[in-house]
Amino acid sequence: MRSEKIILHIDFNSFFASVEQQANPFLRGKAIAVAGKGKEAIDVHSIEKKGARVRVDNLPYMRSVITTASREAKAQGIKTAMATWEARRILPSLLIIPGDPRKYSEITSRMMTILRSYADAVEQFSADEAFADITCASGGDYLGATLLGERIRADIKRECGAYCTASIGISNNRLLSKLASESFKPNGFTVVPPEDALAFTASRPLQDFCGIGPRIVKRLESLGVTSIETLRSFPLSRLTHEFKSYGQFLFDAAHGRGSDLVSDDVRDPKSVGHSYTFPSNLLSHAEVRKNLLFLADRVASRMRKHGFASTHLTAYVRYEDFSGTGATKKFKEPICDGLEILENALKLLSPTIEVDRGIRLLGVTASGLTKLQGSFPLLHKESQTRKALRSLDKITARYGSGTWQRASTLSTEFKERVSGWHYDHEA
Amino acid sequence: MHEFLNDPVDVAVDFSGLKVRPQKVRWGNQTYDIQKTNLVHGAREGTKRIFYFSVSDNANFMKLRLDTETLEWRLVEVYAV
Numbered sequence: 001m002r003s004e005k006i007i008l009h010i011d012f013n014s015f016f017a018s019v020e021q022q023a024n025p026f027l028r029g030k031a032i033a034v035a036g037k038g039k040e041a042i043d044v045h046s047i048e049k050k051g052a053r054v055r056v057d058n059l060p061y062m063r064s065v066i067t068t069a070s071r072e073a074k075a076q077g078i079k080t081a082m083a084t085w086e087a088r089r090i091l092p093s094l095l096i097i098p099g100d101p102r103k104y105s106e107i108t109s110r111m112m113t114i115l116r117s118y119a120d121a122v123e124q125f126s127a128d129e130a131f132a133d134i135t136c137a138s139g140g141d142y143l144g145a146t147l148l149g150e151r152i153r154a155d156i157k158r159e160c161g162a163y164c165t166a167s168i169g170i171s172n173n174r175l176l177s178k179l180a181s182e183s184f185k186p187n188g189f190t191v192v193p194p195e196d197a198l199a200f201t202a203s204r205p206l207q208d209f210c211g212i213g214p215r216i217v218k219r220l221e222s223l224g225v226t227s228i229e230t231l232r233s234f235p236l237s238r239l240t241h242e243f244k245s246y247g248q249f250l251f252d253a254a255h256g257r258g259s260d261l262v263s264d265d266v267r268d269p270k271s272v273g274h275s276y277t278f279p280s281n282l283l284s285h286a287e288v289r290k291n292l293l294f295l296a297d298r299v300a301s302r303m304r305k306h307g308f309a310s311t312h313l314t315a316y317v318r319y320e321d322f323s324g325t326g327a328t329k330k331f332k333e334p335i336c337d338g339l340e341i342l343e344n345a346l347k348l349l350s351p352t353i354e355v356d357r358g359i360r361l362l363g364v365t366a367s368g369l370t371k372l373q374g375s376f377p378l379l380h381k382e383s384q385t386r387k388a389l390r391s392l393d394k395i396t397a398r399y400g401s402g403t404w405q406r407a408s409t410l411s412t413e414f415k416e417r418v419s420g421w422h423y424d425h426e427a
Numbered sequence: 428m429h430e431f432l433n434d435p436v437d438v439a440v441d442f443s444g445l446k447v448r449p450q451k452v453r454w455g456n457q458t459y460d461i462q463k464t465n466l467v468h469g470a471r472e473g474t475k476r477i478f479y480f481s482v483s484d485n486a487n488f489m490k491l492r493l494d495t496e497t498l499e500w501r502l503v504e505v506y507a508v
Contacts, residue, residue: 023466023481024488026508056429098431103479106468161466400472 004194005260006145008119008132009169009177010111010152013186015128017070019107020097022163031073032095035064035084056098063279063360067099071186107160114155118148121262131174133262142193145170149189171197175258178210197256201228209253216250219243228254268369269306273314274298275363281320282359288317292345294412295364297338301401303366304393309334309373310366315345317353318361325352326363334370337385338406341366428507438491438500449482449491454502459484479503 012018016034021027066087069078073094078087087094108127115122119132138144149168156166167188169180176197180190183204192200206217206228223242225231231254239247252258274295282288292315303310311334316326327348335341345364353359395403437453452459465488466481480491490504 019466023490024506025463025465025483026488026506053433054431056431102470103466103468106470396473398473400475403473 004172005133005135006138006140006142007171007174007177007260007262008115008134008145008149008152009125009174009181010115010130010132010156010166011169011178011181012107012111012128012164012166014068014071014074015107015164016068016099016104017073017097018164019104019160020100021070022161023103027070027095027097028163029072030095031070031076031078031091031093032097033066033069033073033078033084033087034099035066035096063277107164110159111156111166114152114159116264117155118152119262121264123262123264129178131177131262133260134170142170142191146189146191149191153189173256173258173260174262175210175253176200176256179204179208182208194256201254201256202232204228206231211249211253216243216246220250269308271365271367271369272299272302272306272308272310273363273365274302275316275361277318277361278359282362283355285355288349288353288355288359288362289342289346290409290412291362292349292364293338293342293406294409295362296341296345297406297409299364299366300336300338300341300389301393301396303336303369304372304389305396307372308369309336309371310341311368311370312366313341313344313348314363314365314367315348316363317349317359318363319354320358320360322360324361325349327352330368334368334372335366336372337389339385428505430505432502432505434502436491436500436502438493447478447493449480452482452489452491452502454489459487459489461489 017032020032020034021030064084066078066080066082066084068080069082069087073087073091077090078094084096088096104127108124111128112122112124112130115130115132118137119134120136121133123131125131134145134148138148149170153166153168156164165187167181167185167190169177169182169188169190169192171177171180171192172194176192179201180192181188183200184190206212206220206226207214209228212220219242220226220231223234223238225234231250234251234254236247236251239251241247243250276291276295278291282291311331312328313331313335314326314328316324318324329344329348331344335344341364392404434454438449439451441448441450448464449461452461461482462484464480464482468479468481470477470479476495478493478495480493482489482491486508488504488506489502492501492503493499494501
């Protein structure tokens with residue numbers, strides 16, 4: 001038995017689009033994309049709650065980006081993070097599907113359950129990716145690891161559906177197992193034992209390594225490093241001089257070395273934030289205030305749900321031309337009320353905000369999180385507010401999010417995100 | 428045609444072990460024979476558990492919503508070729 005670990009990385013292929021194609025067989029084989037917002041104001045959950053009737057075909061497209069493209073769409077040039085207008089220009093027949101986060105989160109949780117049933121430790125890396133330490137479960141050798149990987153793949157097919165395929169990579173650390181899983185898609189299975197690590201890494205381009213983004217690649221190219229082999233022969237001292245501590249990571253990556261720690265510890269969040277890109281620009285202070293309150297309530301509600309209050313607040317705006325402004329403030333007393341967050345966010349933004357320029361995005365982030373104290377404030381007004389918030393939180397816990405809303409935000413509606421790390425409905 | 432809606436429907440189901448599978452859906456004046464259950468997923472609305480059934484026949488995809496508190500079925504999405 002080997003002394004080093006065996007790490008498996010699993011990554012769903014075209015995740016959101018594959019789940020949609022699994023659910024609806026008439027989308028299979030078609031170029032489809034799930035967009036952050038899809039078509040005008042379609043929010044699957046909100047439509048259900050209101051009992052509205054929305055015909056997708058007749059709706060205009062709204063400002064959004066492609067979250068996931070199906071493999072058929074990718075083959076025709078549609079890429080993740082592409083603006084929907086650009087995607088439609090490349091492929092006018094592209095079907096843009098409104099996202100359904102509840103569906104995707106169930107598939108994520110099925111994947112995690114399957115991995116936990118076999119692995120020694122499992123760490124979720126994103127909505128559709130996870131690492132698993134399978135050292136003991138595989139018997140410590142790569143034949144056992146391969147058989148285990150095949151079993152996991154069969155379980156995913158049975159539990160998630162044949163259309164929800166995943167690529168698997170197995171190696172002795174996280175960096176290599178991720179590189180392996182991403183080297184063959186869709187439905188790939190790549191095993192890289194340590195003795196093959198140098199040859200395997202040499203066969204991959206620099207930008208395929210997790211942690212080497214386009215900017216790092218450009219900086220490396222300016223130093224004459226254009227491949228893993230040239231990076232490997234580049235002196236460590238020059239790398240650390242150029243990239244500081246990151247130089248060591250680059251040097252190790254070139255030699256196929258990386259962390260083998262897979263941790264299933266759930267850590268406390270460092271910050272809670274919400275931002276929103278609007279379908280059309282905001283052009284008045286009243287609109288800014290209303291939408292900022294909606295965001296502030298979401299941030300506050302999430303903090304209280306997890307038992308936190310915040311000592312730092314950041315508010316920011318992005319204008320039509322993608323320039324922006326923002327500021328951060330520190331408080332003596334931690335806050336957890338949406339209204340209080342709003343008032344402070346407005347104070348932060350008011351010296352610099354230029355509403356006439358057209359605001360495309362607003363964001364609020366609470367950081368410096370501290371555990372919420374159970375005691376009630378001495379001042380009558382604050383005590384009453386805290387009591388009201390507790391009652392509202394109880395209503396949310398019983399009936400779900402979106403059950404109550406401040407009267408001043410009744411005409412405001414945000415679509416649930418279909419991107420990123422967490423799903424809004426789980427927050 | 429791709430439509431999101433929230434219409435009450437009658438659903439005949441088949442129980443197989445712990446699994447529930449819709450067999451027939453009556454929507455308006457029409458009855459649809461379900462041929463395949465493609466995906467079942469759950470969600471929580473507060474303490475309430477909701478199940479969604481993504482089903483299809485030869486020409487239609489339907490997403491059905493079952494409220495486990497009221498046992499009410501709703502048709503929430505239709506896609507027809």
